[in-house]
Structures are given as C-alpha cells and as structure tokens.
Amino acid sequence: MSTHAVVTMERMPTYFVSHGGGPWPWMKDTFGSMFDRLEKSLQQMARSLAERPKAILIISAHWTRTAFTLSTHPTPPMYYDYSGFPEKTFRIKYSASGSPALAERISALLAANDIAADQDPHRGFDHGVFTVLAVAFPEADIPVVQLSLREDCDPAAHIELGRALAPLRDEGILIIGSGMTYHNLRKLNSDGATPSRQFDAWLQKVLTTTSASERGEQLISWTDAPAARLVHPHPDHLLPLMVAVGAASDDPGTCVYHEDAMFGSITVSSFRFGHVVDRHTAHSQIADRSRGRRRL
Numbered sequence: 001m002s003t004h005a006v007v008t009m010e011r012m013p014t015y016f017v018s019h020g021g022g023p024w025p026w027m028k029d030t031f032g033s034m035f036d037r038l039e040k041s042l043q044q045m046a047r048s049l050a051e052r053p054k055a056i057l058i059i060s061a062h063w064t065r066t067a068f069t070l071s072t073h074p075t076p077p078m079y080y081d082y083s084g085f086p087e088k089t090f091r092i093k094y095s096a097s098g099s100p101a102l103a104e105r106i107s108a109l110l111a112a113n114d115i116a117a118d119q120d121p122h123r124g125f126d127h128g129v130f131t132v133l134a135v136a137f138p139e140a141d142i143p144v145v146q147l148s149l150r151e152d153c154d155p156a157a158h159i160e161l162g163r164a165l166a167p168l169r170d171e172g173i174l175i176i177g178s179g180m181t182y183h184n185l186r187k188l189n190s191d192g193a194t195p196s197r198q199f200d201a202w203l204q205k206v207l208t209t210t211s212a213s214e215r216g217e218q219l220i221s222w223t224d225a226p227a228a229r230l231v232h233p234h235p236d237h238l239l240p241l242m243v244a245v246g247a248a249s250d251d252p253g254t255c256v257y258h259e260d261a262m263f264g265s266i267t268v269s270s271f272r273f274g275h276v277v278d279r280h281t282a283h284s285q286i287a288d289r290s291r292g293r294r295r296l
Helices: 036-047 100-112 127-136 155-171 190-209 212-220 239-248 279-295
Strands: 014-018 055-065 068-071 117-120 144-150 173-179 253-262 266-273
Touching: 014 036, 014 239, 014 253, 036 127, 036 253, 055 068, 055 100, 055 127, 055 239, 068 100, 100 117, 100 144, 100 155, 127 144, 127 173, 144 155, 144 239, 155 173, 155 212, 155 239, 173 239, 190 212, 190 253, 190 266, 212 239, 239 266
Parallel strands: 014 173, 055 144, 055 173, 068 117
Antiparallel strands: 014 266, 068 144, 253 266
16 A cells, blocks of 8 residues: 655745736736736736645625624625726626635634635626736636625734634635725825835835744734824735735745835835745755655
C-alpha cells in the first residue's frame, strides 16, 4: 500500500486594495493613463500567489448591512451601484460563480466565534468587486463569495471578523478587502492633496512597520490619525482594511501599490499581508519535495 504525503503550500496572503474610481477598467478612453499603476498592481496579485486560489472572499466597501452578511447566490448577477457613467458600463459582466459551500463554511467559522451573520441569496457583484477581480483574475474561473460590512462601522468588530476568517487562508481561500485609502468625494481635488498624503503616511507606518498587536490598536483608533475625518467622512471605504488586517494575524504588511496623483492630486495605496512567494520558485520547491519523496 502506497502512502501519499500532503504538500503544504504557503498560506494565502490577505489584501486591501484601493479599487479606484467607478468602473474605470472599462473607461480608459475617459480616464487615460490615470489607473495604469493600479491596473498593474492588480495584475501582479495573481502572479504573486504561490498557488491558484480555490475561491475568493471579498469584502467590498459598497455593501453594508445591519449584520455581517454573506452572498450565497450560485451564479451572482451584476449590481451596478453607480450612476452617471456611459451606457456600456451597465452591460459589464463578470461571470465568476458563487460558492454556497464556502458561504456555509464561513458562517460556521463566524458562529464558532460568536459573530452573528446573515445570508443573502440575491446579492450580485458590486463595482467594488468586479472592478478589482476583472483585472486581477480576468478569466472569472475562481468562485467568489462577498461579505458585507456591518453598519455600526465598529473597527474592532471588523478586525475580530477578520481574525475569525483567518483559517480560510490555510484552505486556499484568498481574502481581499476592497475600499480606498482616501474617500472624500467632495474633496477629490487639490483640497484633498495634503490630507490624503498625511493619512497615507500614517497608514504606511502603521501597516508596514509596527507589530501585529500595535497595528490593530492603531487601526481601532484610526480617527486619531492625521486628517482622518477629512480623508474618510464615513469609514465604509476603510473598514475592508480592518478585515484584511484581522485575517492577516501576525503576518507582515507590504505596500503593493502607491501613487500621489490619482484624480490629479490624491494619494492612495494598497497593501498585502503575508510573505511574498514567487510562483515559479514555489512550484520548483514542490517539484523538489516530490523528487525527494520518490528517492526515499
């Protein structure tokens, strides 16, 4: 009787991505090169993973409910949660399947941690989901489950949510928080330049240079950060970061996208939590392990 050893891959990282403005991937004729750097960072996401995700759990700033809520539709429809854009942007399709089984697994994890969660069998992909995934995973061949924010906007509760989700990373599930490090639509101009730069500098320090425990404490008190309430009059676009950080456990944070000229003058960033693994190197290591087992 032969025995097959199980090869353990690197655990999945978590991400917080600044998802840009509206349905930008389909509006390059309007935006020009504004989102080129963001696009490249999202394309790099898939290449930086040691293995293909079994599924994706995404937390979008554009879905808030009384309780945390999971999408359970097996073939999620599209949810065009914007207005004033060209007609073609209301015909966008991202055809990834849902995963009721993953939604049930997440529900069980949350219940085990005394976190109440509902399920929504109708929810479709909003633009915080499909703008990110259509660029990062254009084949749309990985199942996707969406998880809402909670309307009380309690940062500690969202960090705890992330901690409850952390075991998914060892099950091949990629966790993505989709929001923006700057979200003040009334100051999406030169008025936002200095506040966005100040807040981003604070985020860079907290997320990339502090310990995991201090990182969490600082984020819980995010309103004390420089220009915090100018940058985020409402915290919905920052809360997905709390979930990603909670799920990151003790893993280090790295800035994977940064620019200071979005919409002409706004500073924005995206972050990855977890060790970067080159896919080619990872596959070579697996092959080496397999050859080593055959020699035994």
